[in-house]
Amino acid sequence: xxxxxxxxxxxxxxxxxxxxxxxxxxxxxxxxxxxxxxxxxxxxxxxxxxxxxxxxxxxxxxxxxxxxxxxxxxxxxxxxxxxxxxxxxxxxxxxxxxxxxxxxxxxxxxxxxxxxxxxxxxxxxxxxxxxxxxxxxxxxxxxxxxxxxxxxxxxxxxxxxxxxxxxxxxxxxxxxxxxxxxxxxxxxxxxxxxxxxxxxxxxxxxxxxxxxxxxxxxxxxxxxxxxxxxxxxxxxxxxxxxxxxxxxxxxxxxxxxxxxxxxxxxxxxxxxxxxxxxxxxxxxxxxxxxxxxxxxxxxxxxxxxxxxxxxxxxxxxxxxxxxxxxxxxxxxxxxxxxxxxxxxxxxxxxxxxxxxxxxxxxxxxxxxxxxxxxxxxxxxxxxxxxxxxxxxxxxxxxxxxxxxxxxxxxxxxxxxxxxxxxxxxxxxxxxxxxxxxxxxxxxx
Numbered sequence: 396x397x398x399x400x401x402x403x404x405x406x407x408x409x410x411x412x413x414x415x416x417x418x419x420x421x422x423x424x425x426x427x428x429x430x431x432x433x434x435x436x437x438x439x440x441x442x443x444x445x446x447x448x449x450x451x452x453x454x455x456x457x458x459x460x461x462x463x464x465x466x467x468x469x470x471x472x473x474x475x476x477x478x479x480x481x482x483x484x485x486x487x488x489x490x491x492x493x494x495x496x497x498x499x500x501x502x503x504x505x506x507x508x509x510x511x512x513x514x515x516x517x518x519x520x521x522x523x524x525x526x527x528x529x530x531x532x533x534x535x536x537x538x539x540x541x542x543x544x545x546x547x548x549x550x551x552x553x554x555x556x557x558x559x560x561x562x563x564x565x566x567x568x569x570x571x572x573x574x575x576x577x578x579x580x581x582x583x584x585x586x587x588x589x590x591x592x593x594x595x596x597x598x599x600x601x602x603x604x605x606x607x608x609x610x611x612x613x614x615x616x617x618x619x620x621x622x623x624x625x626x627x628x629x630x631x632x633x634x635x636x637x638x639x640x641x642x643x644x645x646x647x648x649x650x651x652x653x654x655x656x657x658x659x660x661x662x663x664x665x666x667x668x669x670x671x672x673x674x675x676x677x678x679x680x681x682x683x684x685x686x687x688x689x690x691x692x693x694x695x696x697x698x699x700x701x702x703x704x705x706x707x708x709x710x711x712x713x714x715x716x717x718x719x720x721x722x723x724x725x726x727x728x729x730x731x732x733x734x735x736x737x738x739x740x741x742x743x744x745x746x747x748x749x750x751x752x753x754x755x756x757x758x759x760x761x762x763x764x765x766x767x768x769x770x771x772x773x774x775x776x777x778x779x780x781x782x783x784x785x786x787x788x789x790x791x792x793x794x795x796x797x798x799x800x801x802x803x804x805x806x807x808x809x810x811x812x813x814x815x816x817x818x819x820x821x822x823x824x825x826x827x828x829x830x831x832x833x834x835x836x837x838x839x
Contacts, residue, residue, distance in 0.1 A: 398616050402624025403631065406599070410632045420636050425643065448489035448518065453479045456497045459529055466521045480509060490514070492522060500533040575758050575785075581707055582753040582782035586746060589714045589777060592633040593722040593742075596626060597735060600726030600819070609819055618816035622727075623808070626719040630712060637711070706784045706793070713800040714777025717807050718746065724811035727818035728826045728834070738831075745774035753782045761786040771796050773803025810835065 410416055447468045452461055453476060463469045467489075472479050476493055483491040491509040508522055535541075600622075603609045612621055725738040749769060756765040761783045769779035770788070776796045780788070817834040824830065 399620045399624045399627075402616065402621060403628040406625050406628025407631050410629070411635070416632070416636070420639050421643070448521075449487075450522065451479070451483055451486070451488055451491045452494070453491065454494040456494050456500070456503060458497065458500045458503070458533075459494060459526070461525065461529070464525070467525065483509065484511070489518070490522070499537075500530055503530075577703070578761070578782040578785045579753060579758060581703070581784075582750070582757070582778045585707070585711060585714055585778050585781050586750045586753075588633060588637065588711065589718050589746060590743065592629055592715055593718045594739075595633075596629050596719045597722040597726035597739075598732065599625060599629065600723050601729060601732065601735070604727065604819060604822070605730055613819065618819050619812040621819070622720070622723050622812060622815045626716060626723060626808075630715050630719065633715065634708075634712070703784055707781055709797065710777045710781050710800070713797075713804060717773060717777070717800065717804045718742065720804070720808040720811035724814040724818070724831075727815040728821075728831060730822060734826065745772075746778065749775035749778035752779055757782045761788075767792065771799060773800045776800055813837075 447463065447466055449468045449470055451470050451472045452459075453472050453474075454461070461469045461471075470488070472482070472491075474482075479493075480491065489510070493507045493509065494503065495505045497503040506526065508519065603612070609621070616624075721742045722739075725735050725742065728738070729735045752765065752769045752775065756763060756769065757779060760766060766779065766783060769775045770783050770792065776799070780793070780796050784793070813835045814831055817837055818826075818831075821834075
């Protein structure tokens with residue numbers, strides 16, 4: 396065990412002391428909030444300084460009373476559509492809106508927006524919104540519908556409060572959207588980190604094998620001890636890096652945005668929508684949603700973050716160790732990263748299934764049959780169970796999943812160890828699945 400500890404120390408210190416580790420661990424979390432702050436600031440300034448787009452309007456129906464606003468400057472034009480299009484092409488205006496003849500505003504079809512180049516959905520939406528408002532107003536007048544009555548009907552909103560009942564009868568507030576977002580985010584993180592650090596293990600084994608360093612190491616350490624030490628050593632590096640990233644990203648992001656006097660991008664975008672839209676109904680709905688902050692915070696406080704963090708840590712390490720052993724076995728069998736590609740894909744298929752299942756099954760029905768089995772099977776549970784944990788998974792499911800994951804890690808380590816002990820010293824051999832099976836059956 397002492398030799399394994401020495402290998403763990405070697406793998407950990409070799410990576411932590413590299414400049415690349417310091418750069419990726421310290422600078423990346425600092426750069427991301429800085430870029431975010433700058434982009435949000437530039438976006439705000441651009442919106443403030445933006446001038447209204449000039450829109451030429453050829454209204455042959457004579458039914459629309461289009462007026463300029465802070466987003467669009469309306470310029471009525473006359474003549475045939477051919478003449479107007481030719482004149483528009485000589486101008487610097489944003490677009491040309493053509494409204495064909497019609498008897499009533501509700502019967503108009505074929506309204507066309509001509510532009511010289513493809514425009515953003517936001518700019519096209521500005522024109523659509525303006526026309527939609529006029530058509531709605533016209534129809535309300537036609538059917539003698541009072542605007543205030545219609546506004547009251549369309550802004551009706553049912554606030555459904557979610558309460559979870561425990562077995563002992565206790566009530567706890569809940570919010571499905573928060574739990575869905577949290578589960579997806581944690582599942583994606585597990586998928587990314589297991590894949591990234593698993594490939595790092597494989598690359599490290601390949602480098603040592605091709606440089607012949609491993610021949611010196613295995614003279615005093617058993618191959619299985621070398622593999623186990625390398626897996627745990629790199630796992631500790633990944634865990635340290637992950638913790639530093641979380642602390643720095645959240646801390647620095649808050650500080651940077653606060654320093655510039657900015658809000659989070661989502662909130663900023665919502666305020667921009669409120670300012671830009673002319674539809675009072677939309678404004679009112681958005682304002683109601685933005686005022687649900689206290690309820691959101693109350694639901695957020697009910698989420699067992701400590702339990703989720705501990706479960707995340709367990710599945711992060713368990714999933715990494717399970718797949719890390721397989722990646723180490725592949726690295727011991729090949730002599731270049733190109734040769735490893737034929738073996739990488741079968742290894743990552745279960746991980747990919749868990750990742751896709753996160754979106755297709757777990758978010759849709761976290762307690763369904765498929766979601767249950769995805770969170771129980773060791774090869775998919777690191778992603779799936781972390782995605783389910785925010786939905787109050789039964790303790791029996793969680794314990795069973797954890798036990799099977801530990802058993803899966805032991806099983807894959809045993810298989811990988813039998814391949815590793817032979818493959819790590821083999822060079823110049825063309826490797827395929829038949830050769831791997833032969834190495835697995837070889838008695839040493």
